[in-house]
Amino acid sequence: MPLHQYNERKAPGLWIVGLGTQFPENLLRPEELELFARKHYDAKSGGLRKLLAINRKTGIETRSSVLDLKTGFAAPSEPPTISDIDSHFRDVGVKLAVQACEKALREAGLSPEDITHTVAVTCTNQGNPGYDFLVNERLGLSPNVDRTLLHGVGCAGGLATMRAAAQMALAGTARRRPVRVLAFACELCTLNVRNELAAAEASLPEDVCVAAALFSDAAAAFVLTNDLGRGAAEAVYEVCAFDNAVLPGTKHHMSYLIDPFGFRTVLSKAVPILTTQTVVSMFDRLVTEYAAYTGKMLLVPDNFDWALHPGGDAIIKGVQDLMSLTDEQLGASKKIYRTRGNASSAAVLIVLDELRGMGKGKDDVVAMSFGPGLSIEMAMLRRCRAKPLVDEII
Numbered sequence: 302m303p304l305h306q307y308n309e310r311k312a313p314g315l316w317i318v319g320l321g322t323q324f325p326e327n328l329l330r331p332e333e334l335e336l337f338a339r340k341h342y343d344a345k346s347g348g349l350r351k352l353l354a355i356n357r358k359t360g361i362e363t364r365s366s367v368l369d370l371k372t373g374f375a376a377p378s379e380p381p382t383i384s385d386i387d388s389h390f391r392d393v394g395v396k397l398a399v400q401a402c403e404k405a406l407r408e409a410g411l412s413p414e415d416i417t418h419t420v421a422v423t424c425t426n427q428g429n430p431g432y433d434f435l436v437n438e439r440l441g442l443s444p445n446v447d448r449t450l451l452h453g454v455g456c457a458g459g460l461a462t463m464r465a466a467a468q469m470a471l472a473g474t475a476r477r478r479p480v481r482v483l484a485f486a487c488e489l490c491t492l493n494v495r496n497e498l499a500a501a502e503a504s505l506p507e508d509v510c511v512a513a514a515l516f517s518d519a520a521a522a523f524v525l526t527n528d529l530g531r532g533a534a535e536a537v538y539e540v541c542a543f544d545n546a547v548l549p550g551t552k553h554h555m556s557y558l559i560d561p562f563g564f565r566t567v568l569s570k571a572v573p574i575l576t577t578q579t580v581v582s583m584f585d586r587l588v589t590e591y592a593a594y595t596g597k598m599l600l601v602p603d604n605f606d607w608a609l610h611p612g613g614d615a616i617i618k619g620v621q622d623l624m625s626l627t628d629e630q631l632g633a634s635k636k637i638y639r640t641r642g643n644a645s646s647a648a649v650l651i652v653l654d655e656l657r658g659m660g661k662g663k664d665d666v667v668a669m670s671f672g673p674g675l676s677i678e679m680a681m682l683r684r685c686r687a688k689p690l691v692d693e694i695i
Contacts, residue, residue, distance in 0.1 A: 311594075312539065312594040312595075313471060313474075313540070314470075314474060314527055315467050315470055315471070315525060315540040316525065316526050316528075316534070316536040316540070316685070317523050317524065317536065317537050317539075317540060318408070318409040318524050318526055318531060318534040318535065318536050318537065319405040319406060319408035319411070319522075319523060320404075320521075320522070320523045320537055320650070320653065320654045320657075321401040321402060321405035321407075321521065321522045321523070321654070322404070322519065322520070322521045322647075322650070323397045323398075323401040323519065323520045323521070324365040324519050324641065325366060325367040325519070327365070327367065327368060328363035329363065329364045329365075329370065329491070329517075330362070331357055331362075331514070333370050334353075334356055334370070335356060335357075337370040338353060338498050338513075341378070341498065342498050342499065342502045346503075347504075347505060348501045348503065348505060348506055348508070348509040349501045349502045349509075351501075352498075352501040352509050352511065355514055356514035359511075359514050359613075359614060361638065361642050362639050363640055364641060364642030365517045365519050366517060366518050367389075367393050367397075367489055367491065367492070367518050368491050374389055374492065375492065375494055380496065380499070381495065381563070383559060383561055383564075386492045386493065389492055390423075390425060390489050390492065391435060393489065394423070394425070394432060394487050395432055395435045395436055397489075397518075398421075398432070398485050398486075398487040398520040398522070399439045400520065401485060401520040401521050402436065402522040403440070404522065405483065405485075405522040405524050406440075406483070406524065408524075409481075409534050411524060413440050413441045413443075414441075414442075414443060415481055416442055416443070416446055416482070417446065417447060417479065417481050418449070418480060418481070418482040418483070419436075419442065419449065419482065419484070420450075420451065420466045420482060420483075420485075421433035421436065421448075421450050421451070421485050421486070422452075422454060422459070422486045423486065423488055423646065424454070424455045424456075424557055424645055424646060425487075425488045425489050425490055425492065425564060425645070427452070427559070431450035432450075433448060436487075440483075442483075447469070449465060451465065453673070454646070454672050454673070454676065455555070455557055455645065455646065455673045456610055456612055456643070456645045456646060456648065457545070457670045457671055457672025457673075457674075457677070457678045458486055458645070458646030458670075458672065459521065459610075459648065459650040459678075460545075460679070460680055461545070461678055462484040462485070462486060462646075463543065463678075463680055464543045464678065464680070465484075467525065467540055467543055469482055470482060470526065471527070473527050473529065473530070479526070479527065479530035480526060481524060481526045482524065483522065483523075483524055484524075484525060485520065485522035486521050486647040486650060487520035487521075487647060488516075488519065488646055488647050489518045490512075490516035490518060490643075490644070490645055491516065491518050492563065493512075493563040493566075495562065495563070496560070496562045496563035496564065496565055497510065497512050497513035497565065498513055500565055510565075510567060510568050512566035515612075515613060515643045516642060516643050516644070517641055517642030518644060519641065519644035519647045519648070520647055521644075521647040521650035521651050523650060523653075535685070536685040537657060537684075538657075538666065538682040538683065538684060538685060539682060539685055540681075540682050541590070541591050541595065542590040542591045542680065543587070543679065544678075544679055545676060545677065545678045545679070546583060546676065546677050547675070547676045547677075548575060548578060548674065548676075551575050551675040552674055552675070554571055554575060554675055555568055555569070555572055555673045555674070556673055572612075572616070572671075572675070573613065573615035574619065575675055576612070576677065577616075577619045577623050580620060580623060581623065583677060584602065584667065584679070587679055587680075587681050588600050590681075591665070595683060603625065603627075605630070606630050606632075606633075606656060606666045606667070607626055607666070607668075607669070608633060608634065608652040608653045608667065608668040608669070609631060609668075609669050609670075610634070610648050610652070610671060611635075611637050611638030611641075611642075611643055611648050611652065612648075612670075612671060613638075613643065614638070617634055632656075633653075633655040636655060636659075637655055646670075649669070649670040652668075653666075653668055653682075657684070664683060664684050665681070665682075666682045666684060667682075668680045
C-alpha cells in the first residue's frame with residue numbers, strides 16, 4: 302500500500318496522559334523465602350526441595366512485598382485464612398492502588414472530579430463490592446463515574462484494562478463526549494505465600510509450582526483520554542493498536558483458584574513455550590494497523606522497544622529469541638523482573654512506566670502480557686516526545 306494511503310487513515314486519538322506505580326516498602330530476597338520455608342515446612346520433602354532450588358536461580362534479586370516474612374501477617378505458626386487475606390488486601394491493597402492512582406492523576410494534571418470512567422483489575426481479591434469501589438471512594442471520584450472491574454484475566458489484566466479503557470474512549474468519541482479513564486491494577490500475591498509453600502511441600506518434584514518464588518506485590522495506574530477529553534494535558538504514549546486472543550486447548554496450563562487458605566496457582570512447565578506461540582501472528586496483525594496510523598512502512602520487531610510482562614526468565618528469553626530482540630529493547634522488562642519480580646496484572650504497566658525513564662529509546666513500543674486461558678494481550682504505542690525548547694534547538 303502506498304505511503305499516502307496509510308496517511309489517509311486517522312489515528313484513533315487515544316492518549317495516556319499519566320502513569321503511576323506504587324511498590325510496598327519490603328524487598329524480599331531469595332534467601333529470605335528459603336529461611337521462611339524451612340521455619341514453617343519440611344524442607345526435606347521432594348516438592349519443597351525442588352521449589353527452593355528453583356528459588357535460588359530465578360534471576361530475581363529482590364521482590365516487592367507487603368510482607369517482611371519475620372513479623373506480622375503470614376509469620377505466625379498458624380497460616381492466614383482466605384478471610385484474613387481478603388481483609389488484608391482491602392486495607393493494604395486499596396492503599397497501594399490509591400497511591401498509584403494519585404500519581405497518575407498528578408502527572409495528568411487532573412482532579413478526581415475530571416474522571417469519567419474507571420477500569421480496574423486484580424486477581425488476588427474477589428470480594429463484593431469490588432476493591433475498585435473502595436479505591437474510587439477514597440479518591441473522591443464522583444458516584445456517577447462509569448465503573449468497570451475485570452475478573453479472571455490474571456497476569457494479562459494490565460493490558461486488558463488498557464484495551465477496555467481504549468474501547469470506552471472510542472465509544473465516547475463516537476458519541477462526541479470527552480472521556481478520561483482512570484485505569485488501575487493492584488496485586489498482593491505474597492499474601493498467599495503460606496498456601497503456595499504448603500502446596501509445594503505436598504507436591505511431587507515434577508509437579509511443583511514455582512509461584513512462591515516469582516510473584517510480588519505492587520499497584521500501577523494510568524489515565525487514558527480521547528481527543529475530546531485530553532485538553533491541555535501532555536501525553537506520555539499514544540495508543541494506536543491493540544488486540545487479544547486465546548490459545549485454544551491450553552486453559553489447564555495456568556489457573557489461580559481459591560481454597561480455605563488463600564489462592565493457589567497452577568503453572569505448568571509448558572507455559573513459556575505456549576505463550577510465545579501467538580506472538581508472531583498477533584504482532585504481524587497489529588503492525589499493519591499501526592503502520593496505517595503512523596505512516597511507517599516495513600516495521601519489524603527490531604523497530605520497537607518491548608514492554609513485555611516479566612512473567613519469568615524463560616518467558617522473557619523465549620520472546621527475545623523468537624523475535625530476535627536485543628537486551629536494550631527488553632531493558633525495562635528485565636530490570637523490573639530482576640528487582641521487583643512478577644507483580645501479575647500490574648507488572649506490564651510498571652514496565653511501561655519504567656521504560657520512559659530509561660533514556661531516549663525507540664519511538665515505537667510493543668506492550669505484551671499473558672494470562673490464564675492461555676490468553677495474550679498486545680498493544681502498540683507511540684512515545685509522545687516533549688517539544689524541544691527554542692534554546693535547545695539553537
